[in-house]
Amino acid sequence: MWDHDLDGRREHEGLARALDDTGAPDGRIWNGHRWQEWDAWTETGSVTHPLRAGGPAALRAECQCVWHGPTRPLDSDPSVTAATVEEDWEQHIAAATVAVPPRDVEEEISDLLLRLFALAEDRPLAALGALRDLEGKIEPQRVVAVGRARRQGDSWQKVADALGVARQSAWEKYQFAGTGTDVTAAYAKAEPPTP
Structure with missing residues (x-):
């Protein structure tokens, strides 16, 4: 998971959400090293996602603020795709926080x-x-x-x-x-x- 800390305020948390071959959210995230089950945001209590049969086919960046990025097809090495979706999230953070006063x-x-x-x-x-x-x-x-x-x-x-x-x-x-x-x-x- 990725954290954004602005003046000591954690306003955004992001993750690389697994998607199945239909584009539906899977109950897994890529934690940077391996697949991990993750079914809800701890602070927002968003809807849980079931684990899908067949494993993930894509990743997308998601943010605790309910934003999500574009779907990125899964590379043979999930870390490669995860790096791309983290860049999507960083762009979201840059846009979301540009007008936030100190x-x-x-x-x-x-x-x-x-x-x-x-x-x-x-x-x-x-x-x-x-x-x-x-x-x-x-x-x-x-x-x-x-x-x-x-x-x-x-x-x-x-x-x-x-x-x-x-x-x-x-x-x-x-x-x-x-x-x-x-x-x-x-x-x-x-x-x-x-x-």
């Missing part, structure tokens, strides 16, 4: 939201003022991030996925990002705060 940033956002919630209970107008200020600082940061992502060669689809919007929406709103005076202005507004 743990410390997530924790700070969570802390800020808790503080804003508490402020809204005690002093709702002060909370509204803080939210107004925050909103005014978020959009310039977003423009800067889009501009940098585009300059690094990321596609509009990747940008849209990270923003959680459709590709067309991302392009329409941020097509100027990466060039022009609007980005320069966004950079000026998005300068890191002084302590």
Whole structure:
């Protein structure tokens, strides 16, 4: 099995699942050295797969997050096919985690939201003022991030996925990002705060 550890978080586990000659999942995985019976993800409790007669005919990468890769016909040496399906899984991990913020940033956002919630209970107008200020600082940061992502060669689809919007929406709103005076202005507004 393969583990992916991002800032101490295990968000994905992968394995090389055996498939029978019909493409149905078999109850075996290739563990890197031999076939091993494996019928469920320990944390997700996914459906168990029966052992098929005749042995495996193919492998595919599977991830604990329910993603699975393409079917790869089994080589005479299962390690060769297993290396290919592990590469499939690595590509999945690269795509699935590209927009995941570091743990410390997530924790700070969570802390800020808790503080804003508490402020809204005690002093709702002060909370509204803080939210107004925050909103005014978020959009310039977003423009800067889009501009940098585009300059690094990321596609509009990747940008849209990270923003959680459709590709067309991302392009329409941020097509100027990466060039022009609007980005320069966004950079000026998005300068890191002084302590």
